[in-house]
Amino acid sequence: MTVVNRDGKVSELQNALNAFDLDQIASVFVLPKVASTSTASGRSTSSSSGKSVSLQDHGLDWSSTLTQYCNASDAALAGDASKMFESQCALHSSFHSVFSSSQGNWLVPTLHMICKMTHKAAIAADRYTSTSASSKDSNAHLQKAVTLLQESYSKTSNDRREFKADAPLDDQEGSKKAGVLKIVNELFAIYFRLNTLRLCKNLLRPVESRKLHQMGKMADMVTYRYYVGRLNLFEDQYQAAEQSLEYALKHCHKNAFENKRRILRYLVPVKLFRGRLPSLQLLEKYGLLEFLPIVEGVRTGDLRLFQGGLVKSQDIFIHRGTYLLLEKCKTVCYRNLFKRIHVITERHQIPLNTVAKSLKWLGMPIDLDEVECILANLIFRGYIRGYLSHAKRVLVLSKRDPFPVSAVIMK
């Protein structure tokens, strides 16, 4: 069974501290991946924690932090995810004390790394212990991680020193607030995974009030905007969502393919609802093929295609929370359908029979009263300018711009 070389770790950390290389210090605490149980050659349950190491440097005691890190690494290499998580939690808490007693903000990258590791360890532990089906238990580790991260957040956010955005991280003057944004992003990620979105809102306010989301590293800002966009989506604030997600997409690093894909998963429905369709190349490039039939359906007014696409990927959309938004896009689909009929028949008075015929041809027979209902909705929302006559069973369209584009875009 492989174990981590404790003394080696001590010297590694010592060197990093001596060199004052912030990223190197952070990299000391990277946890190895949890070995799958097949490759782990025998777990020794007797040795619960290995020997403790000791390291003091500039008045900061790294001993317990480092010991716990070694325990966590051992557990990971042995394939024991929950023990790894436990050790990681201990590591995180002991690091909190180190962090608080440190001056300046030079330990912020390390804190970030540890937070990220806690998050990952929690997910791994949950995955390994997901025996019971009930959702409460299966996120127990993640919920513990939340507490730790919240503490990290408060430690960084409650620093009194003034925050200078572009100042480098140092060990005297720097404000710990530099670390807030990244931790907030981690917390967002966890909250979304746990589906407790109201807790996100508590984080929004302090960050926005201190304008922390407008300074700092671009990567953090993009992530932040991504989550804010998703939050807006959840609350049906589509315009704000579009802005945030667009910002995120625009400023996302050109090589961050996976991230851009994630952003697009939410941006495409929003834009679709607001009348902007993505090109085929875009969907293909990012592998967002679940949107294909929907987009095509909306473009051509093909109700059958649209409905089919929606039902097929229903579970995915529900899981992401975009299903209801896409249902709303059905309205745009109807509008385009009627527009096509209008263009084809080139008349301003469309008998409803024609509409019924076309729907039947699409394979979705709808009775006339229902057609009238749909049209009434469209007229009410402003997608169609005209009126219905029930007695004559006719849709009368306005002579001037019966299908205003602005109605769709403006929404």
Place this chain on the structure above:
Amino acid sequence: MAVGAVGRFIRSVHNKYFVMFANHQYQYQQAGGGAVSTGGMVWNGNAWVQSSAAAQPQNGRSSTFSTASYGGKESRWARAPQQQARPAAAKPQQGGPPDGLKRYVHRCLEKCASEEQKKQVQKETERVIAEALQDGTLHTKNWDAVPLISLPDYSRKRDSFSLQQSISSKKQKVKSNTDMYYGHTRGGPNNGGYYGPSSSSPHPNPTASSSTSHQQYSSRQQSSSKYQNHYGPADENEDFIKVPNFGVKKGSNKYVNPNSAKKKKPMDDAGFQRSSSTMAQRANRFSGPGGNADVRQATAKGIDARYMGKGVIGGSSKKLDETDYEQMKVKGTCRKLEKQYLRLTAPPKAELVRPLEILQQHLGNLKKEWKSKSRRDYLWFCAEMKAVRQDLTVQHIQNSFTVQAYEFHARIALQEGDINEFNQAQTQLKILYEKLDDAKSLENENEFVAYRMIYFVVMSLNKGYKGGSSDLLKLMLSLTSSQRNDPAIKHSLQLRAAVAEMDYHKFFQLTKSCPNLGGMLISRSVPIMRYLALQRICRAYRPSVAFVFALKELGFSAQTAKEIEDGCFVLGYMSLPRRWCASFFVVAGLMVAE
């Protein structure tokens, strides 16, 4: 040990007298573990016993006392220990303030709502105790029976009172019929008058006269007096509103209150007498068995701790295992079928909780009763069901019977339009369905999943609901494919889609064809949908629309002229903000009427 008890007592009751008293005793305790002699009495760690040693002079005692660390009213109390010493020298007694006295003072002070009241009551209690000391009856008096000190301005809201009075007057007629059967242990179907009037009940009714006098009081008093007082003092809290009781025993042997039987004061002040003595007597009813004294004892004996596991959780390192949980559960032994619902304020007593067979029988009877023609009103059923649920929860019974009970409650709540109760029941049902997986428990699961869906739809239409659509989405995600094909669930999904698209035509069609009891739920959102649909119709149809058609679209059945007229008026009322629309409908209605 006694010191510990007294110490606790000090903390709970801020009564200077007892501080003094405790110090008094404590001093004796401190003077050495062994025998301490005082005035011929010896404290052997447990009690004061007469010793054969020479009696100390009384003055010695008093001097010891005056060194007690008690500030303030020394002059008042300086005599007290001497007075106590004399009878103490005469015969052996229990040491310290007697239990009954402690309970008595506690009860008096509990009633106080404000600091000022507390102070006044303290003064009163001190006076009473001083009297008792002087008489020498401090230890011999039965403190449980002493009338409680009445609170100085015991001001109650008048309006809640008159309401109670009107309720009680209405219920009196029913009460005289229906509270006879309570004494039956195994009612069952053989007893024809189980729920109905049964005049021929061989029911002992010794305090009938007192009961009639009690009917003059508000129902609140009645329910608190005659029934299980275990569930906390009920009349002290002004805002405590009890479900009007039907099943109250008219006269029970257990709760004979000698004081109340004699008094028959005339009614005044909305039927509530406010004189301090009657109030004290009223409060005194809680002194009987099952009353405050028992609650106090139960708490003191640690039943509370056992029930709540306090002795184990956090208190020791012993891990709880199955046997501990078994101990903590209450095993019901009550055999009476009916029970009034009272919120628990103390750990439940086993003899008041009904075991499973009784509950099953009871539920069967309730179901029959619900279907019968002349059944009681919904409130009564609701109260009974709550009591059943309470008994089930307290005994940790979670099986298919629990599911049945909750389902029944949910169904009757739906039928009566009680959305709150329905929501409570359905939340519990969700938990139960997740927990249990035998076929019997889950046979109605789909029906209730459909209800849940409709409930969320209704809520989402409700403007005040801030929950968002996440619950709906979660529910949709959790549907298995077999569930999606279930007719009730399919219907509810279609309903959801119709509401999302504002497809009013389909919506009203679906409302008409709602399976099971879903119609009761969805009818709550019918007015809102009607209004929204009306907006769309008015906007879309120009220059006019046949109102009959409009009515049909909006879910009215416009077959007869009368119905058409009614529909028009409803719509006219609804569309008041849009005047022209309203007048249109009203005119249409008038035209039809002609």
